[in-house]
Amino acid sequence: MSIRIKIVLLLFLSLQHYLFSSTTDSTSNAKKNSTTQFFTANQFEYADSAKYIENTLYNFQSYLPRTHLGNSGLPFNDLCYQPNSSIIGFNYSKNNYANYFYSPANLKFYNTRVPYTDLFYVAGSKHEQVFKMTFSYNVKKNWNVTADFYRIHSDGFYLRQITNDNFIAVSTNYKSDNNRYNLLAGVFYNSAKNTENGGIIYDSAFANAGTGDKQLIGVHLLSAKRSVLNRNIYLKQYLNLGRKSSDTTTHNAIIPESRFILASSFEDNLLKYEDDNPQSGYYSNIYNDSAKTFDSTYNFKIENELAWKRVDNNKHRGIKDMIGGGFSVKDQIITIKQHEIDTTFGGIIAGAEFYNTYSKNKFWWNFAGKYALTGYNKNDYATSAVIKKSIADSLNLLTLSFENKQQTPDFIYHKYSSNNFRWNNNFEKIQTTRISINFLMRKYNLAVGTDINEYTNVLYFDTYAMANQYKGSIQVISAYLKKDFVFYNWHLNNNIHYQYVPDSMVIRLPQFVLEHALYYENNLFKGAMRMQIGASIFYNSAYYANTYMPATGEFYLQNNKKYGDYPFIDFFINAQIKTVRIFIKIDHLNSGLMGNNYMITPHYPMNDRAFKFGVSWRFYD
Numbered sequence: 001m002s003i004r005i006k007i008v009l010l011l012f013l014s015l016q017h018y019l020f021s022s023t024t025d026s027t028s029n030a031k032k033n034s035t036t037q038f039f040t041a042n043q044f045e046y047a048d049s050a051k052y053i054e055n056t057l058y059n060f061q062s063y064l065p066r067t068h069l070g071n072s073g074l075p076f077n078d079l080c081y082q083p084n085s086s087i088i089g090f091n092y093s094k095n096n097y098a099n100y101f102y103s104p105a106n107l108k109f110y111n112t113r114v115p116y117t118d119l120f121y122v123a124g125s126k127h128e129q130v131f132k133m134t135f136s137y138n139v140k141k142n143w144n145v146t147a148d149f150y151r152i153h154s155d156g157f158y159l160r161q162i163t164n165d166n167f168i169a170v171s172t173n174y175k176s177d178n179n180r181y182n183l184l185a186g187v188f189y190n191s192a193k194n195t196e197n198g199g200i201i202y203d204s205a206f207a208n209a210g211t212g213d214k215q216l217i218g219v220h221l222l223s224a225k226r227s228v229l230n231r232n233i234y235l236k237q238y239l240n241l242g243r244k245s246s247d248t249t250t251h252n253a254i255i256p257e258s259r260f261i262l263a264s265s266f267e268d269n270l271l272k273y274e275d276d277n278p279q280s281g282y283y284s285n286i287y288n289d290s291a292k293t294f295d296s297t298y299n300f301k302i303e304n305e306l307a308w309k310r311v312d313n314n315k316h317r318g319i320k321d322m323i324g325g326g327f328s329v330k331d332q333i334i335t336i337k338q339h340e341i342d343t344t345f346g347g348i349i350a351g352a353e354f355y356n357t358y359s360k361n362k363f364w365w366n367f368a369g370k371y372a373l374t375g376y377n378k379n380d381y382a383t384s385a386v387i388k389k390s391i392a393d394s395l396n397l398l399t400l401s402f403e404n405k406q407q408t409p410d411f412i413y414h415k416y417s418s419n420n421f422r423w424n425n426n427f428e429k430i431q432t433t434r435i436s437i438n439f440l441m442r443k444y445n446l447a448v449g450t451d452i453n454e455y456t457n458v459l460y461f462d463t464y465a466m467a468n469q470y471k472g473s474i475q476v477i478s479a480y481l482k483k484d485f486v487f488y489n490w491h492l493n494n495n496i497h498y499q500y501v502p503d504s505m506v507i508r509l510p511q512f513v514l515e516h517a518l519y520y521e522n523n524l525f526k527g528a529m530r531m532q533i534g535a536s537i538f539y540n541s542a543y544y545a546n547t548y549m550p551a552t553g554e555f556y557l558q559n560n561k562k563y564g565d566y567p568f569i570d571f572f573i574n575a576q577i578k579t580v581r582i583f584i585k586i587d588h589l590n591s592g593l594m595g596n597n598y599m600i601t602p603h604y605p606m607n608d609r610a611f612k613f614g615v616s617w618r619f620y621d
Contacts, residue, residue: 035620036112036136041104041184041236044173045311050111055618057521057532059493061572061583063122063130063614065099066538069548069604071156072128073100073163074194077548077555077601079513079540080497081476083432083455088370088382088405089349090334092269092299093412096553097228101190102148102169104234104265109173109184110136110146117619124587124612128154142175157214157607160197160222167191179253182238190230196273196550197221198282199603203561206605207596214608223276224293224550232267242313257313260306261328268300273418273551283420283551284464288339295418295551298337299411305330312357324357332375340417347375362390377408380429395442403434412554413459413467420551427469431456445484452477460506461556465549470506477501491534493517506557510540510564519572532574535589539567540600547602558602566598568606579618587612 036053043049068074075096082094095101110116115137122130129151136146150167171186198220200206205217240256247253275293278286309326316322328351335344353368365387372380382405389398407430414425431454438449453476462468477500485492495515501507519534542565546555571586591598591609598606 033620035114036110036116038108038110040106040108044109044184053116053618055576055579055581057530057574057576057581059517060574060581060616061570061585061614062536066568066606067600069601070158070606071161071163072130072154073152073165073192074161075548075553077546079510079600080478080499081507081509083430088372088377088380088407089330090301090332090347090376091410092336093410093554096555097190097192100150100152100165100167100192101230102150102167102188104186104232107148107169107171107186109171110144111173112136112138112144114620118616120614120616122612122614124154125607125610126155126157128610128612142177143172145172146170158197158200158217158605159215159219160195162195163192164194165192177253178244179256180240182240184236186232186234188230188232188234191228193227194225196224196226198224198550199548200605203599203603209596214605220282221275221280221550225274226550226553227272228553229270230267232265234265236261236263255314256311258308258310260308263303263305263307265303266300268298271297271553273553278419285420285422287422288419293419293551295339300335302333303330307351310357316358322356322358323354325352325354327352334376336411338417341415345376347377348373349377362394364388376411380407381405397440399438401436403432405432406430407432409459409469413469416467416552418551421465423467425467425469427459428457430459447482448480450477450479455507458506461549461552461554463557463559465552465554465556474501474503474505474507476507476509489520489522491517491519491521508544508546508557510543512539512541514539528577530576532572534572536570536572537567540564545600545602548604561602563599563602566594568598579620581616583614585612585614586610
């Protein structure tokens, strides 16, 4: 690590010794709007999980993670290890655009007493434009309809970095007057159409470029492009069973004692990769057409899962009302079409879980398991145990969890056929064991935790970008600390992530990932405007980072050079007047001042110094 970088990091970290933790929440000045709530599909079953919209400046200027391939809208390269699939069941491949996409898991469902509109717009250097819109309206008291739209367009600093991404979600949630029936539904359309440059040819050309025009630096691919299209229709229906309430003001609504849940989805994905010059020398092989590469992969999946669960009946007569259970069965039908591949198969997955429906001593537990009975994922399983305990009050939460899984590799590792890559493998199932401890103190803005993971038969893409498997076990130990300090009007936010891999043969991770922000926040003009002014820093230690293969859309190993050990410093001013928020940001303020080694992914430099302006305007009428 260079002396200049050490000095910058020392300035940020040493300030913590002069600040003390305060009971003042860094977001305590946020004003909640009591007319509009939101929740996710996984939170729906928990009555206290819905959150009110908050108007806060907290981290407002950070609208995208920094770990993309150098331009907004390009794929993300994870700095923390993320196995390709975390669920039991079929998965084609890892989606490196997942941070952009709308999906049933991350979509927000709303309940609002007045029409709610949220507009968010960013304009930046190199024609960067980011636009988000949410419009939500309750047709009736218990029936909401919401539309979400998200667009990213940017030319980028380097040749052939143009991104053109569009994401749409239309959703609804409904509850019958008597609470017998509930519905969550959504329709999703995610499209990413980007040019591919394969990275710069020589890192040295970038290192010696100085402040010159980065468009003059040579790149590997001059006529390649990739498009990813994802469409999804999602329905989750609840039928509540139980006694009627005696309260006529609520239409004698059902007090559920158990419920049937039917979750249905239809999802298809179309992945295309084109290159009008496959003989450029970038690819090791050309199998089908030396004049033009046109690779296309189509897959669709139909899922239906029927579940029964016991819920809190509010009787609380002891252990017979405390212990809950649930059972589920899921059916999958999958089709995959690719050059020389056309296959269809199904699968059945059974599940069970046991838990306490209520607690008198703020102690919660859950034991769950799933097993694939048939299909591509036959004999896959996942078991988990989670224990949560509130310490002193509900603001302090200790969580212990254990997970053990056996999974069939994603389909892309087994079979792949394209113009430049081809393989047919018979890999063994992946084994994962995970133990984690997490502690949260909301009052003091503190979160700390550690994970111990052991992975057996790890899947990866080798130095030739070919699918491969490591026969053996690899441990990954990680810990994190998130703490926000407040001293009068000064704030110091810290997010520290540590990772240790004893055997880094195929899992490559930076030892440290650090994010810090120091800013002054106060009210101006007799409280009419709230303002923040400060700087933030992002840093990851040097390591043999995975590089990117445009033809497959996957990240693969390289052993030539370590990347990282560079701080990205941003300067920002945030302001808020009622429901309008504005930020002015100089992204990568230190560009060119600390050397030209600012790459997170090999051969894909991050952006130079860039000016960005953003505005968010929320309407409640």
